[in-house]
Amino acid sequence: MASAVRHAFTPHSHDSADKTDAALESSARGLRVLGVSFSVLVVAAAMQAVIVAMSGSVALLGDSLHNVADALTAVPLAIAFSVGRRHASRRFTYGYGRAEDLAGIVIVLIIAISGGLAGYAAVVRLLDPQGVRALGWVAAAAIVGFVANEWVARFRIKVGREIGSAALVADGLHARADGFTSLAVLIGAAATALGLPIADPIVGLLITVAILYVLRDAAREIYRRLMDAVDPGLIDQAEQIIAGTDGVLGIGSVRLRWIGHALRAEVDIVVGHDLSLVEAHAVAVETEHRLMHALPRLRAATVHADPDSPDGTDHHAPLVSHRQAA
Known part of the structure; x- marks a missing residue:
């Protein structure tokens, strides 16, 4: 009788098999999103790399590198989703879901590095303007980069919010930041064609500021998760x-x-x-x-x-x- 009374007035939990299946399915959705977005960004970066070789565009080279970096952010997040599907243990009694928050920290760092590289490239170009060949192809590559990144950003953010993954949302924001970088390349190419080569690095600096705003939003979201908000x-x-x-x-x-x-x-x-x-x-x-x-x-x-x-x-x-x- 005493044990029954303790059971009534102490914490108890009834885990639902349906909820567990839903958690596994949401992780599977996250992995599918990462696989698709990784493929899209790698293809876009490869196309841009070919045009970099043709044009000698430093800005496009930076954009291509950003796309590669964005694709690579899928790696820690995919590992986190996979680890998060493991069952709880006597040591990790709440399971391994917080691995996503660790991946989110890595993603925030990558966004910060991406913004730093974009700003550095813009300053270097401002101090030492360079001519660019095949401006039409550079503009086309910039459009490809923007479309690919924006599509990936929307895809990641949408699914991330649906499954409640702050890390996947942060990764989507990173893709959006790289899309801004692609727009900078496009605007810079147009300005160069009009005889204003200095516009390219100036726009690059403005885009760096935009990336910093994206960094702030992503860092705030991950910080709140780490603080159990x-x-x-x-x-x-x-x-x-x-x-x-x-x-x-x-x-x-x-x-x-x-x-x-x-x-x-x-x-x-x-x-x-x-x-x-x-x-x-x-x-x-x-x-x-x-x-x-x-x-x-x-x-x-x-x-x-x-x-x-x-x-x-x-x-x-x-x-x-x-x-x-x-």
Whole structure:
């Protein structure tokens, strides 16, 4: 009987097989996105490399290198998606989903390096202007680079948001930054054709600033994931769902955190002190059930049921000193 009572009023979790399958499928989607985008960017970079050899365009060379770097960011993210599919262990009890956040750090660093190289190339070109041959082909290659990067960016950002992967969104933002670099090449080629070669490095500097803004957004998103931040709207939604559950008299703390592209919840609820063990347990289970149906990326929830205290009894009195110390 004592063990049954402890079960009713201590945290418990019922993992859903359907949610686990959804998590694996979202990782599989992420891997497919990376495979497709990697192929698109490699083809675009190869086409640009041929035209670099024809034209001698330093700006296009930089754009081609950026596309190669963007394609390579798929490698750490693909590793993270693969690692994240491993089951939890006694050491990694929450699983390996946070590998995506580590990959996100690598991606942010690559964006920073990309922006630094773009700025350096622009300054060098500003100090030492150079002529460019085959401007028509350079412009065409720049358009190819922009279209490829923008398509990849939209694809990665869309799927990243759908599966809740901040790292994949950051990778999409990186692709968009490289698309801006391609536009700089295009504008520079047009200006060169009009007899204004100095416009190319000036535009390159402006694009570097744009890349820095992309870097800021990507870094902020990854930072928030590392700090276990969530959209406050999710907390509001969870509280509404909990409050609407039959048998819930009050809500204690509601905590959500991202682990990779999956959410986990920890919830404290208040139930009637006169409920039986089975009835209290049923309220906790129903709360978890409703949460997992209403929050699409929620993979698991731990619900802690506390009895109400009409006589003023503090059921957590032994824990007060420990909680104050924390």
